Amino acid sequence: MMKKLVMTVMMIVLCALLAAPSVWARETIKVGIVLPLTGGQAAFGEIERNSFEMALAEINSTKLLGDKKLEFIFEDDTGKPEVARSAAEKLITKDQVVMLGGGYGSSETFAIAGVAQQSAIPFLVNTGSADKITEQGWDYVYRLNPAASDYPMGLETFLTEVVKPKTAAILYEDSNFGSSSSKSFETTCKRLGINVVLSENYSKGGVDFKPLLVKVKQANPDLVYMISYLMDASLLMGQSMELRITPKLFVGGAAGFTLPEFPKKAGKASENVFSATLWYQTLPYPGAMEYFNNYGKKYGKETEYHGAEAYAAAYVIADTLKRAKSLSRPDVKAALSATDMMTVFGPVKFTSYDKKINQNKLPTYLVQWIDGKLELVWPKKIASKPFIYPIDFEKTWK
Amino acid sequence: MEMFIQTLVSGILIGGIYALIGIGMTLIMGVMKIINLAHGQLMMVAMYITFVCHQYLGLDPYFALFIAMPCLFVLGAAIQKYLLNPLLKVDSILPENQVLMTVGIGMVLTEVMRFIFHSDYRSIETGYSSTAFYLGGISFNLPMFVAFGIALLLTLGLFLFLLKTDVGKSVRATAQNMDAAMILGINAHWITILTYGLGSALVAAAGTLLLPIYYLFPDIGGPFTLKAFVITMLGGMGSTVGAIVGGVVLGVAESLGATYIAMSLKDAVAMVIFLLVLIFLPGGLKKLTKV
Numbered sequence: 173m174m175k176k177l178v179m180t181v182m183m184i185v186l187c188a189l190l191a192a193p194s195v196w197a198r199e200t201i202k203v204g205i206v207l208p209l210t211g212g213q214a215a216f217g218e219i220e221r222n223s224f225e226m227a228l229a230e231i232n233s234t235k236l237l238g239d240k241k242l243e244f245i246f247e248d249d250t251g252k253p254e255v256a257r258s259a260a261e262k263l264i265t266k267d268q269v270v271m272l273g274g275g276y277g278s279s280e281t282f283a284i285a286g287v288a289q290q291s292a293i294p295f296l297v298n299t300g301s302a303d304k305i306t307e308q309g310w311d312y313v314y315r316l317n318p319a320a321s322d323y324p325m326g327l328e329t330f331l332t333e334v335v336k337p338k339t340a341a342i343l344y345e346d347s348n349f350g351s352s353s354s355k356s357f358e359t360t361c362k363r364l365g366i367n368v369v370l371s372e373n374y375s376k377g378g379v380d381f382k383p384l385l386v387k388v389k390q391a392n393p394d395l396v397y398m399i400s401y402l403m404d405a406s407l408l409m410g411q412s413m414e415l416r417i418t419p420k421l422f423v424g425g426a427a428g429f430t431l432p433e434f435p436k437k438a439g440k441a442s443e444n445v446f447s448a449t450l451w452y453q454t455l456p457y458p459g460a461m462e463y464f465n466n467y468g469k470k471y472g473k474e475t476e477y478h479g480a481e482a483y484a485a486a487y488v489i490a491d492t493l494k495r496a497k498s499l500s501r502p503d504v505k506a507a508l509s510a511t512d513m514m515t516v517f518g519p520v521k522f523t524s525y526d527k528k529i530n531q532n533k534l535p536t537y538l539v540q541w542i543d544g545k546l547e548l549v550w551p552k553k554i555a556s557k558p559f560i561y562p563i564d565f566e567k568t569w570k
Numbered sequence: 571m572e573m574f575i576q577t578l579v580s581g582i583l584i585g586g587i588y589a590l591i592g593i594g595m596t597l598i599m600g601v602m603k604i605i606n607l608a609h610g611q612l613m614m615v616a617m618y619i620t621f622v623c624h625q626y627l628g629l630d631p632y633f634a635l636f637i638a639m640p641c642l643f644v645l646g647a648a649i650q651k652y653l654l655n656p657l658l659k660v661d662s663i664l665p666e667n668q669v670l671m672t673v674g675i676g677m678v679l680t681e682v683m684r685f686i687f688h689s690d691y692r693s694i695e696t697g698y699s700s701t702a703f704y705l706g707g708i709s710f711n712l713p714m715f716v717a718f719g720i721a722l723l724l725t726l727g728l729f730l731f732l733l734k735t736d737v738g739k740s741v742r743a744t745a746q747n748m749d750a751a752m753i754l755g756i757n758a759h760w761i762t763i764l765t766y767g768l769g770s771a772l773v774a775a776a777g778t779l780l781l782p783i784y785y786l787f788p789d790i791g792g793p794f795t796l797k798a799f800v801i802t803m804l805g806g807m808g809s810t811v812g813a814i815v816g817g818v819v820l821g822v823a824e825s826l827g828a829t830y831i832a833m834s835l836k837d838a839v840a841m842v843i844f845l846l847v848l849i850f851l852p853g854g855l856k857k858l859t860k861v
Contacts, residue, residue: 374834
């Protein structure tokens, strides 16, 4: 008798537990976000997840989606394409998300994009920037951030108007993002009449970059352009300082060169280093400065362009789901295609140009580390601080 | 010319650290005749100890040597006593069981560290990380230079220990013939524990010295295990002098390869040398020097 009673109670509890999520599910819209939350690129992943969560809290508290609740399910790709692939598959089949977001490293993003296209589920990329991601004719893949080949656009006018370099050296990681960026920068150099005296790749994780850097020293270029993730970026600059390589300027191709961690590891070697960037908080976009300040208040850390991309992506996702006729994949896709809105990251509208489809086109900018702070220096009209050029490296590195 | 000398200098300096990584493995391999495939992972553990000492106790990495080395000695000795030696007693199908065990130990160490510290990259900031001094335009990285000096000192110390002390002689006797050593009253069981402990302590020194110039994450061990293995083969099993020469040869080969061929092929250069040694000089440099 007692046993039966216990069994019945347990069954009821079990049923209630099982039923509870489905009750909730009716009111929640689930979106899967894949980011590198651990591993070598975790620093980027953290900034992006924080920004996604910040935006999510605002979206839900302002009832942007009416009485429906938006939910982001984060998955960790650990910086490996094969993990990214299975993470995306898990989100689609197990969590039944209505669309995918995130995508940091180009190689991982490419893997996720492949899954998304196969499963016919819309995927909004916010960072993975290798050109080929939107050049596959994959109509379910949309990209919010500019392609890697567009990164040096902001740098271009600075070079023609101010520096006028004659020679350049390019150092890049032998990854999707690295080779894609270096190729496009080489084309830019050719167009501007800059002679590329050295173009060398390296595999990430090296201890000693000096054998590579002596070659740069020997070539003595006017401009050193580096495409690296965080730790390699810090080591490259630190060892350049050691070898006293003094070109007219060092420029980073975004990624590792704009994070707050970069000057922490590289120390004074990071001073006066330029970097391409996609966003800066003083840009005249509504809410940009507000986002920057709120992030600092909430997390006690500074944010930069990666965070802004994620924050903007969260709003694009919310806007898409609000406009979608239903939550079926074709309807969500149609709504995503029709996106035309203003975000903290700039206007978002997906177009096709060159070989790319569903690509958002935005201008890029140039930033510089001045006194340990990242400042927008180019274009001049919107600069937060005047650029430092010419640079006296002997004095900076003392 | 300056380019060549600079490449050579950085190759020799990084070679010092390589030697320190390799010397522990060569010692273990000489005595136990097993490849310690957890070697790089032991170094990774030492690096985390150094990291914690620096981050939470504010200790300079060079002082952390005195904490990391004894810690790893104890860890290594315990691994040998409780995990590797018991395997000897079991009549197993595979005589290489101990080697397989070290692979497992390496994985466990990596995952334990990942559990505690996550996969994030860590680095420590010291005032001298990028400090260098210059001789005729050639830059010498100070922490690497110090590491090279300490590597030489430790090698010398180990060399004298093996040559002059009773315990050292017992270690060599065990390395030459374990059964004969046991018959002559040497506690070979204890010697193996001591050797694994010493080998671990030496690689701990390498890890601690590497941390100021590099960074740290749980998967860092693997590539260094491979390097240690190459150095051991280059220098010859059990040869302390061979290890330091092997380390420097590897460092210089990698640097020259990176400068004159391509940086992304630097590991390939090391592997080619490894193959050449295996084909033309099996037994390594020990064959030539006899020590």
